[in-house]
Amino acid sequence: MAPTLAVSTVIFALRTDERSSAAIGARPQLWLPLVVRLRDPFDGRWALPGGPLREDEGLADAASRTLLETTGLRPNYLEQLYAFGDADRPGAEHGRVVSVVYWAMIGAEEAHLATTGQNVRWLAADRLPNLAFDHNRIVEYALWRLRTKVEYSRIAHAFLGETFTLRELREVHEVVLGKAVDPANFRRQVEASGAVVPTGQVRTGGRHRPAQLYRYDTAIEPVDLGPLAPEPQMSPTSTEETP
Amino acid sequence: MAPTLAVSTVIFALRTDERSSAAIGARPQLWLPLVVRLRDPFDGRWALPGGPLREDEGLADAASRTLLETTGLRPNYLEQLYAFGDADRPGAEHGRVVSVVYWAMIGAEEAHLATTGQNVRWLAADRLPNLAFDHNRIVEYALWRLRTKVEYSRIAHAFLGETFTLRELREVHEVVLGKAVDPANFRRQVEASGAVVPTGQVRTGGRHRPAQLYRYDTAIEPVDLGPLAPEPQMSPTSTEETP
DNA sequence: GCAAAAGTGTTCAGTCTACACCCATGT
């Protein structure tokens, strides 16, 4: 019997814990939405949003769709993570499944508006319970990818809104990497990258000097995707023998 | 109708062109084995080795198997590349296929022994004809991944044998990256990485001072795979709510 | 005025790069 094909998505957003949100200076954390399984295997356990691939639907489309269905949102960033399909995956007794998993980043403003359906719940990424299938391992891998990618690319802004202060962007790095970042050096690095442009506006309100607001420079690709980049640049490198 | 699942592999080896092998100082190049398609779609065109996923067989196992079937070899390095599954992939008219593609590196000694079956042919990676499906794009992406990975990890030795001189290792870098590398600086970087240990043996025969032979230090992982590393470190980060 | 964060300047150490130079071998 041929294995079933499914698409799942690890959806990350930066949120402040509701319970401690009243506390001043509450650091945001990484959260992700999970859905309850309503049947075996792993009936009643939390699992990543996902489902079978529909006809005439691309893999990334399926990821976007399940994301929209579970959260009502569209992601600022979406990337394929990995295809998991070992024959001994947990739950394979009930029918083998090959999962193509995506991971996504949601902006701050949208994250507030997330519809939390009956079977959906947001949980902190570093305090997850035992999930269905091998989903704990998948989330671990997605977290690892997020962390390494934040360091060498420019995706951090995908957790923020249209405009943001460098302080906010730095906080994203600090929360994701789990360590403090020098404000002075961070500012210079970001400015030197040219990925960000000042809007002229400032954000006031703190008990301190107002901060310049920046916007992401859309002319700059956040990640180097190589030949997978948008423009499909179909490349018959040369024209030679065809047997 | 559910999409079919297939596993294909981009297999790289460093070879000297047979026609110019007589010439002295012939630079090796990247080659890859392709198979002729014997039916529609793309009947008669070259394609990546691959096929459907068998029952009770992991994705990586399937990649290894097709690699063995087409070349008679086992790879020194094997990694998942990407899952291609857009609804508008070339050839989808004859039935939609989601391809999980792997890429592999073959050692120098093995590459000589490669069995070249009736329908198999090795072609130079930078002079490929029009391949079946979107396989040109896939090879481009695999090449890009190989190049970026050679720069920041220690996989280059996978194109060589058990022991090798630093000259040979440097040549791998030069061929893959397509540019000259300073011998002095390369030596220092490799030695500093500690990934390589001198065997005490030397390689004589050139009209020059004999070169020290090195062996790869197997205690060091060639690539940082993060949570996908061998030891499955099943990680229920904590034990919390299960609805 | 004072606390707090925004933003600037400077130093120091480590790394990368280019290139000069000596060493050991085959012919």
Add this chain to the structure above:
DNA sequence: ACATGGGTGTAGACTGAACACTTTTGC
């Protein structure tokens, strides 16, 4: 002897971490 690549040394450019310091707001 001498050509050739193996191997070492080193000066300058560049980069990143650390941290002192000035600026501008809210209270």
